Amino acid sequence: MTPSVVKVCWRRPDGTWRRVHVSVAPVLLALSPLLLLAALGAIIVHRAVRADVDTAETVRGLRGLLRALPGAEFEFEQGRTAVLVSVI
Amino acid sequence: MNEQRRQILQMLAEGKITAEEAEQLIDALERQAEPPAGDPPRPKTRPKYLRVVVSTPEGGESPSRINVRVPLQLLRAGVRLTSLIPPQALDKVNAQLLRSGVPIDLAQLKPQHIEDLIEQLDDLTVDLDEHDSKIRVFCE
Numbered sequence: 001m002t003p004s005v006v007k008v009c010w011r012r013p014d015g016t017w018r019r020v021h022v023s024v025a026p027v028l029l030a031l032s033p034l035l036l037l038a039a040l041g042a043i044i045v046h047r048a049v050r051a052d053v054d055t056a057e058t059v060r061g062l063r064g065l066l067r068a069l070p071g072a073e074f075e076f077e078q079g080r081t082a083v084l085v086s087v088i
Numbered sequence: 089m090n091e092q093r094r095q096i097l098q099m100l101a102e103g104k105i106t107a108e109e110a111e112q113l114i115d116a117l118e119r120q121a122e123p124p125a126g127d128p129p130r131p132k133t134r135p136k137y138l139r140v141v142v143s144t145p146e147g148g149e150s151p152s153r154i155n156v157r158v159p160l161q162l163l164r165a166g167v168r169l170t171s172l173i174p175p176q177a178l179d180k181v182n183a184q185l186l187r188s189g190v191p192i193d194l195a196q197l198k199p200q201h202i203e204d205l206i207e208q209l210d211d212l213t214v215d216l217d218e219h220d221s222k223i224r225v226f227c228e
Binding site for chain 1: 150
């Protein structure tokens with residue numbers, strides 16, 4: 001299961017909460033040119049450095065990391081400031 | 089239960105019972121294995137998350153609280169990625185650790201060992217109480 005929504009909540013100075021649900025798929029789609037460039041850069045660096053890293057294993061590992069993200073949650077609160085980021 | 093099933097199959101192989109009788113016996117075994125409908129659910133489930141909570145007391149100047157929930161599966165996936173660290177990089181890290189007085193050979197640390205460690209995290213609970221902060225690490 002890959003993450004589908006990232007929920008971001010923050011507390012405003014008047015004490016009320018704002019919630020924003022960000023869909024991951026459209027963001028990934030919008031960032032896809034950058035991601036493609038990053039992937040190409042990684043492949044070029046990998047070839048240039050001749051690092052002893054298994055590319056297929058790396059992709060599998062990253063995919064596993066992505067699939068394990070749902071459920072992760074980070075909450076920070078200090079004084080009147082509060083932020084909550086949750087991956088669903 | 090597996091032993092009884094094996095005995096049934098052995099009796100079938102020896103010709104002591106027919107295939108139909110064997111099937112009936114195995115069905116009966118499976119019915120026994122099923123828990124009765126009225127049984128309460130198991131009280132303890134396997135933890136899925138590692139929770140880290142850092143908080144300062146309410147009475148302080150600016151009370152703060154950090155609450156992080158990490159899926160254990162994410163830890164496992166991260167550990168698997170450590171196997172991709174090239175040996176040259178490990179050698180450099182080992183040399184630096186040795187220079188800092190920490191003679192640990194990271195090359196000896198296999199992903200399987202770390203995965204075993206994560207498996208045992210289920211029972212982990214760390215409680216740290218200081219005068220100005222409180223830290224709790226536990227699985228849920």
